[in-house]
Amino acid sequence: MKDTIRVFAPATVANVVCGFDILGFAVDAPGDEVIMRRKAEPGVTITKITGDEGRLPMDAAKNTVSASVQHYLKHIERTDIGVEIELHKKMPIGSGLGSSSASTVAGLFAINTMLDEPLTRDELVPFAMKGEELACGSGHADNVAPALLGGFVLIRSYEPLDLIKLPYPESLYCAIVFPDVDVPTRDARQMIRSKVLLKDAVIQWGNVAGLVSGLFMKDIDLIGRSMKDVLVEPVRSILIPDFYKLRETAMEAGAVSFGISGSGPSVFSFARDEETANRITSRIQKHLSERQIGSLTYVSPVNGEGPKVLG
Template identity: 55%
Template structure:
């Protein structure tokens, strides 16, 4: 094989009560990576589209090519040469799992080009390495769902224990990205190191309720469980109009609404596409009334994960 084009989806991490342990993939947008094999060894970044020149062009420091180098090293392949193009289809630092989508598209494309020496689940540590290159922290709550698809639970980081659970067929996500930016490191920095035992118990109850609600297809239980007493009250301060936008979503039938990842994007879950679209409209309008432009995506939970779009 001499050419691969692969897609990996945007993701919503944390999912209200599930800080660092829950994430799910959506159908679009997503990033696309192309690889052209060449005779001379070494990985070259040919083009990056859609990043406004902000991503590193040094292959070691770029998440996409960084994970490829890491994978080749692990496989003991030394004389490999290729050119890489990355198409960014979502904004950086948006809370939509931008770096995860790039890293996953990159590692899936490279594995495919090599005739799949590793199973998809085995690629997870490599994709996490991409997160480390991009943000300094090897979190799995975006790369997990971007790689595996579906609604993903990260039970443990050490040892790594990641799996997906079924979700109701009529569950739709509305993702709204306001045109403001939050630094992920800042969003983590403002969190407290300690949590009251009382809040820990509340959060555990909601985590248990959300998993049970998704697996039982119980929309009411999903809705009652989408409560975050630990992270959202702190991080929502960084998102202008957060409370108004959330309330508008809930008033228009959303099951729940919270921060996507570390923000500033917000997501809502709804039963049925019509409701999810309506929720998107009112969230966008509420941001707009405060002078903040936003883009909206409505999607089923993506069960497939990454996609090989072309190969030859």
């Protein structure tokens, strides 16, 4: 067993427009890092958090990273183990890019690797979902599953949990813009309607099926045509300044698709190449700047690897 390990876990784009709570994919950047060290006395403690501006709890029972590691150690009956955790936030909190997910996954991947992998990555997902439940009140898997498994993941079912890794076009690039506005995940979830019209559900089913088919066929045009959301986006887009103007800007810059990442406020586009993705982010950022709204941008292919050991 290693005494010290450093792990990176990636940000993720959840929902992927039409796949609310059932689709997500990982990106290369941004992401979070965890440094984990063995200690003599049993238990899990957090010794340091950076990059969070003091927003995250140091209490091991309340922090998503340490709490999920505690659940994990109890499950594998190794509560005799003691670890100290340093969490280094390398991505913005409340961005809609799976910030809590990246932290939690980094911690779980670190402890599992440190103990010579008693569980598979798939088996780690429920523990990561516990962390999500602590962070935003809902233990969904559309961030944690792709963060752990890498690539595109479909959650076919939650009870029982049934995860399916999907193929995707290797040339696909993701252009992400995180506007400097506040959209808390809990609030964004509460806006969603609990009942939908059958005609809207039929449209949504067709789009989800089309998106999955497009990924399997590596048909970027079909992927683009299918990324339309008639259920959640019309409500959540209200929270994002100039959402439809941003979409128009992205599409004019060559985007294949445009939508909200997770619960927002980050927005993302698919592009056929890196050059187009960079053009999309720069034009959206320029538009936001003209509205006196700051933003961060990220351009990345789909990350097929998931978490990785840095040292």
